[in-house]
Amino acid sequence: xxxxxxxxxxxxxxxxxxxxxxxxxxxxxxxxxxxxxxxxxxxxxxxxxxxxxxxxxxxxxxxxxxxxxxxxxxxxxxxxxxxxxxxxxxxxxxxxxxxxxxxxxxxxxxxxxxxxxxxxxxxxxxxxxxxxxxxxxxxxxxxxxxxxxxxxxxxxxxxxxxxxxxxxxxxxxxxxxxxxxxxxxxxxxxxxxxxxxxxxxxxxxxxxxxxxxxxxxxxxxxxxxxxxxxxxxxxxxxxxxxxxxxxxxxxxxxxxxxxxxxxxxxxxxxxxxxxx
Amino acid sequence: xxxxxxxxxxxxxxxxxxxxxxxxxxxxxxxxxxxxxxxxxxxxxxxxxxxxxxxxxxxxxxxxxxxxxxxxxxxxxxxxxxxxxxxxxxxxxxxxxxxxxxxxxxxxxxxxxxxxxxxxxxxxxxxxxxxxxxxxxxxxxxxxxxxxxxxxxxxxxxxxxxxxxxx
Numbered sequence: 001x002x003x004x005x006x007x008x009x010x011x012x013x014x015x016x017x018x019x020x021x022x023x024x025x026x027x028x029x030x031x032x033x034x035x036x037x038x039x040x041x042x043x044x045x046x047x048x049x050x051x052x053x054x055x056x057x058x059x060x061x062x063x064x065x066x067x068x069x070x071x072x073x074x075x076x077x078x079x080x081x082x083x084x085x086x087x088x089x090x091x092x093x094x095x096x097x098x099x100x101x102x103x104x105x106x107x108x109x110x111x112x113x114x115x116x117x118x119x120x121x122x123x124x125x126x127x128x129x130x131x132x133x134x135x136x137x138x139x140x141x142x143x144x145x146x147x148x149x150x151x152x153x154x155x156x157x158x159x160x161x162x163x164x165x166x167x168x169x170x171x172x173x174x175x176x177x178x179x180x181x182x183x184x185x186x187x188x189x190x191x192x193x194x195x196x197x198x199x200x201x202x203x204x205x206x207x208x209x210x211x212x213x214x215x216x217x218x219x220x221x222x223x224x225x226x227x228x229x230x231x232x233x234x235x236x237x238x239x240x241x242x243x244x245x246x247x248x249x250x251x252x253x254x255x256x257x258x259x260x261x262x263x264x265x266x267x268x269x270x271x272x273x274x275x276x
Numbered sequence: 277x278x279x280x281x282x283x284x285x286x287x288x289x290x291x292x293x294x295x296x297x298x299x300x301x302x303x304x305x306x307x308x309x310x311x312x313x314x315x316x317x318x319x320x321x322x323x324x325x326x327x328x329x330x331x332x333x334x335x336x337x338x339x340x341x342x343x344x345x346x347x348x349x350x351x352x353x354x355x356x357x358x359x360x361x362x363x364x365x366x367x368x369x370x371x372x373x374x375x376x377x378x379x380x381x382x383x384x385x386x387x388x389x390x391x392x393x394x395x396x397x398x399x400x401x402x403x404x405x406x407x408x409x410x411x412x413x414x415x416x417x418x419x420x421x422x423x424x425x426x427x428x429x430x431x432x433x434x435x436x437x438x439x440x441x442x443x
Contacts, residue, residue: 011364011367012364014334014335015334015360015361015364018334018335018338018356018360019361021338021356022338022353022354022357022360023353023357024353025351025352025356026351026353026354026399026403027353028353029351029353030403039346042343042345042346042352045343046343046347049294049295049298049347050298050347053295053299054299054300056299057299126300127349128297128298128299128300128301128313128347129349129350130311130313130412130416131397131400131406131409131412132404132406163349170349177407178404178405178406198307199307199310200304200306260303261304
């Protein structure tokens with residue numbers, strides 16, 4: 001009996017010590033970056049867990065490729081070649097446009113826009129948390145990525161980096177409830193903020209006045225405000241507008257172009273702060 | 277169960293629970309399905325508390341909690357705090373559970389799982405500004421309870437053996 005009581009007391013002391021320790025860790029890690037090194041070490045330990053967790057998914061993909069028929073592969077190849085030729089033409093046009101813009105800037109004496117470089121990245125881990133739309137990508141500080149860099153997929157704005165480690169970064173997706181992107185409607189050049197609404201949900205434009213000229217089908221692009229995304233990147237297309245007369249606002253829904261399910265390469269926009 | 281085999285099973289179950297906790301679902305999976313992911317760590321720890329509570333080390337729970345923090349992108353310490361508290365409270369609940377393992381362990385699991393999920397959501401709301409939704413809390417609890425049902429016969433047989441040994 002005495003032994004059991006001693007054991008219980010010992011266990012209580014240990015519990016209290018660990019409880020206090022965890023609370024301190026929680027307080028420090030949620031308010032400062034002092035524990036970043038510890039987190040990097042722990043990330044190394046959890047790598048086998050994430051690798052094994054992703055195995056079934058990867059295996060399904062590989063088996064899918066294996067059983068693709070030659071005709072399907074040929075079709076896919078043809079599509080890619082067509083895309084490549086179209087992109088080559090677009091690139092040539094863009095180069096020409098860039099040269100014209102540079103000439104005009106010289107004539108007008110205007111400053112050059114902020115130069116942005118792209119770092120190619122791949123998704124290595126999808127955060128399983130139900131409440132948060134986050135992924136981890138395989139580039140970080142060593143590749144020049146910093147906090148609050150914009151991330152794009154081939155179709156549009158994907159999200160932004162929120163935490164950067166030496167060789168990986170955590171990306172908050174554009175449809176996360178905590179994410180907001182400064183945007184403009186291409187047709188009218190009216191500025192808005194597009195907010196995420198959680199998993200599988202569309203984006204919404206905040207505080208749209210009842211009299212604002214927005215129509216279904218309008219393209220929404222980044223406005224360049226906020227310094228995370230340059231102007232003109234595809235965000236989405238307006239798919240619904242509802243007037244809320246009582247609040248004198250319009251509820252505008254935007255279908256994002258980004259496709260997180262496509263598992264394609266991502267581009268991290270690394271803004272060059274030095275202006276030419 | 278030999279001690280070595282028991283420990284091996286304990287470690288394997290923890291590893292499997294961690295893997296299941298982070299196994300990816302398709303991006304376009306419906307929200308209800310995403311919300312129905314059971315809290316595997318709570319389930320497995322609670323099973324071991326009821327099955328062989330002497331294996332449930334507070335220090336191991338603290339370490340597993342840290343790994344979970346990194347895997348879920350939570351502030352360091354959050355899951356450690358919850359797991360350590362779960363084990364401590366779970367051990368105290370054992371005396372109440374033992375007379376009727378099947379029913380009472382299920383009730384205790386639902387209550388503890390609800391508390392763990394609710395506290396986690398509250399801390400995430402404070403520290404990460406993640407909105408609290410009832411579906412995020414209740415559906416995982418329901419899924420955890422449903423996954424708990426297959427464990428009940430094992431616990432019942434273990435406790436009936438124990439009682440037979442005593443008498």
